[in-house]
Amino acid sequence: MGEVTYQDYTFVPYIRREEIAKQVHRLAQEIKRDYDQKNVLFLCVLNGAFIFAADLFRACDLPDAEISFVRFKSYEGMQSTGNVKEVMGLSEDITGRHVLIVEDIIDSGVTAVQLRKELEKRNPESVKMVSLLFKPEALTMGKAPEYVGFEIPRKFILGYGLDLDGLARNLPDIYVLKDD
Ligand code: IMP
């Protein structure tokens, strides 16, 4: 596991796949306990969360769980653009349902606030969020996710679903920008 380069930026190993798997398993245990006997709808926020959601959804082993997908985009390059656009909406009827939003990372919190607001309009029984990564220092609005895999400093990372302009999602480990 050495350095990787994208768009002339160098990234160094940050969180190894074994450590990710351990936290995914820990989160799955907590979620399984909290949603036992409940018909929960996992809502994966595309694109970044797709790998985490796939691993978490299977690890939870909840027989009545379902999964669906929504899509937003708020990042260009390494900066949050601040204006979130809905690209692909939710088709499921979530009235009276327990919804668990699955995010890759919470940075400014803008995406999370917008999504929670959209979902609350549709009268779900509950809305909670699980995020693999959380940058507490970067949060400008909303609250911390109910379930967090890793709290990390305000640094740009990629791999395991997270990208730089579409690249590096396929790296099995997470990398951080060198000398940041
Ligand atoms: P927020 O709306 O600012 O909280 O940004 C959330 C979205 O920005 C995440 O779902 C990611 O897609 C993206 N993002 C935030 N931080 C990073 C990062 O360090 N690397 C890659 N994408 C990130």
Ligand code: MG
């Ligand atoms: Mg995302």
